[in-house]
Amino acid sequence: MHDEPAPRRRLPSPHRRGFLATASGLAGLGALTLAGCGGGTSGRGDAKGDGKPRRGGRLRAAFAGGGASETLDPHLGNLFADVARAKALFDKLADYGADLSARPRLARSWEPNAGLDRWQVTLRDAAFHNGKPVTARDVLYSYRRIADPKRAFRAKASLEPIDLTASRAVDRRTVEFVLKRPTAEFPNILAAFGAYIVPDGAEDFDRKPVGSGPFRLVSFAPGRSTVLRRNDAYWDGAPYLDELEFIVANEESARVNALLGGQVEYAHELNPTTARAHERGGRMEIVRLPGSTMQAFAMKTDRPPFDDKRVREAFFLIADRKELIDGALSGAGQLGNDLFGKGYEYYPAGLPQREQDLAGARKLLKQAGADGLRVTLDTSSVAAGFTEAAAIFRDQAAKAGVKITVRNGSKDSYWSDILDSGTLCSYRSGAMPIESHISQRLLTDSTTNATKWHHRDFDALYQQAQSTKDDKARAAVYERMQRRLYAEGGFLVWGFADWIIGTAPAVGGVDREAPANTLGWARFDKVWLR
Template sequence: MHLTAITRRGALGLAGAALLAGCGGTGAEPKHGGTLRAAFAGGGAAETLDPHRVNLFADAARAKAMYDKLADLGGDMAAVPRLAESWEGNADLTVWTVRLREAVFHDGAPLTAADVLYSYRRITDPEETFRAGQDLAPIDLDASRAVDDRTVEFVLRHPLAEFPASLAAFGAYIVPEGADDFTAPVGTGPFTFAAFEPGRSFAADRFADHWDGPALLDRLEIVVADEESARVNALLGGQVDYAHDLSATTARANEGDDAITLLSSPGSNMLGFAMKTDRAPFDDPRVRQAMFLLCDREALLESVLSGRGLVGNDLFGLGFEHYADAIPQRERDVEAAKALLAEAGVPGLSVVLDTAEVGAGLPEAARIFAEQLREGGVQVELNVRNADTYWSEILTEGQIASYRSGAMPIASHLSQRLLTDSPTNLTAWRDADFDDRYLLLQSTADETDRQALYDELQQRLHDEGGYLVWGFADWIVGTAAHVRGVEPAPANTLDWARFDKVWTE
């Protein structure tokens, strides 16, 4: 079967009168066989099968199908063992011993400690900018060693109480020793590679020898549908069985019907705007503070999320461990914002706000926020970028951009996005003292002292950072009524896109 990408027009043609949704049954006996077709927003030619280069949710779903990490994240952001059977730190938390499960790659080769060490060395290669590199940076890989084929001794550069979370870092997948060509990937995951056309489609087949048991499905197919409306209509029209990343508006419109099931993970989708702190006008902290004060978070929550979410306070990770919930909620104050802009010498400020159809509600939020800024005398030009290249472009270009994030530990958010050498430092936040305090945080074993450092760093970001976090949306996916086994889960966690446990009736 030839797989193709789904467009809004093509999906609308099949949706017709099938505008029904609701709850599929639960508790049924799992069945083996069949094919599941899942629709994700994509990234065009930038899509990849290299598990260490994943950035998009479509990339992450494909990587998860074909590869495993040593650990993954539970919904509470705690590390859950995967390829690691166990881990244990020494008394001062500078050496961690990880015992591997018995697992095999798709070509029949056994998983070994050498594969793990090779994978981590590749991820931390200083010539590369892999996202998991900062999470694994505390490991001294020259000093680390394979004790035997199934045991790795990781020697750290400093004590690290939260080391297991590093094993679960986004993109920290294990590949075979020596792997550098991913056109026909070989992993230990529940599905084996079958076909891939960047920006259009992907197919993988059940791996009978997966260490966690074979998948229930015979085949997984992932197709690209960039617009949410295309994903929804493809689901309603029977083109796909699973639609990723749906908006609260869509959920509300389809609640109570029977043809689809909507699954929601509350408050796990961070929404906001990212300001470049290294260039005008946002290199002046007073201008950034004015943006914070001009944002009407409640209005955005009601308009974009239909009230289905949580108000943000310009910090990532609401509800997660180490979140600085003692920091007072920021309130809108238009006059104070105007005073800050005048003090900064830019009372008639003009900005270009980048956005794209890369996530449910992002363009709508940008339009509403632009109107809120205009109430403070800020002139705003909306720049709608190409969805396929949006994330790579805004990493280095522009002034302020629509932004979103799935779940990860707050430590990973700091290391991947807010250190001088972070690979996805979208706000260009570079502060040597901040880097040093983060390193101290990592090295602090006492939980109370470590939390005090988390609070300190988050207070800095709340006062003068570049992320304006206005809300946390529910993470919503939709499935056809005949699909079973999909669990509501925050993106980037163990049960998210866990298609090996899904079946169809």
């Protein structure tokens, strides 16, 4: 890796800390047979190895895929497999570190004006696969393509604060972004999911994608296999691997069997039961990415019974969080404390850990006139552990005199159904900055405000944070906001689930700290075969 100067905005040191992919599995098993050609053993050396990176070989990675509709357009990706392919082929201006703070990638530095509504971004010396340099024109083209109102690119909402008409290329390696309002967390926009930089005018991605990433395309068979080759000219140092192959295996059992059978060296997204069964068997290495997914129940604060903050506090006290983690996550997680982003930048770690207090919950319910409360809890098998957690919480609530009826919803429409209907539901979230969680889910006008947290004074605090240039002062505003959520918010955050990956013993260099959706997750340019 090249030694690069830090951006002029000082970045904090990292601390420990998904979206869904589902499909049928038989097509993936067929792809595994095809993938055997080329092998994953060349250049490995001794399987036990000496711990030092080695060059050579092809690593085969099994992911759940999206079938024949898969694309290499980095602005269209929705599945984990899409993102893993995109980060192998392309780069963003920034990406998220393990603590979800923005870290520079194609951007060498960024600097705001005094009003935080203009940011100057300086690009590093990097080139696309065709040898042409990455320039300010490429950056502006990429962002304007993403923001095109006629297209449905996922990063479009993230780029909304930028006035892309007024933004300009100062010179070949400098972009001046003009914003619609002060935005202290502008680097989070540069790191946004799907905000990849492509060459000016690029459109033909599936046939001949040209990126600036660590690997170049060899072949792409949607729903089956993608083969990539090392980019020796990569700005962050050439990958150790000669080749990387992504193989579609939609069912977890197919990914596990392929790993155990030597057909792949990396299996993405394993469940806790699988991990426990194979952790000490010696046939695979289990990698746990701590705290990758927030697990919660969402209470709608704009309607009975949760429009009374005493009822919400009572539910905080009903939860036995360890029992929920043990029962719903097979113990593969950390205790939640009713706030998003444990271990992320701005998380207020000093708040006392909530514990079950059934007597306290009964007292609060009585004060609220909610003795004998009856509530329906909406859940679904749309996410692992949802139905199990709902049943466990139902039994915990009964001990406080609350009768919960569990209602199972459709996997296909669950996330849209729970936004406006019902009063209590199962909820989860993958990794994102705390600032993004607040802006997307907790402001009065947020489009995914599942708890209906509508408070203009809270909105004003968010704008105050975004207008505050000093890092310490801004952190103090975020802490004030989160203390209020801890006391009376609508998210009962009971745990943070580990993300689990399986690898062959011969694989080295897998990042063990990076939550899903961050720079270190599914990053294969720093992985090697022993």
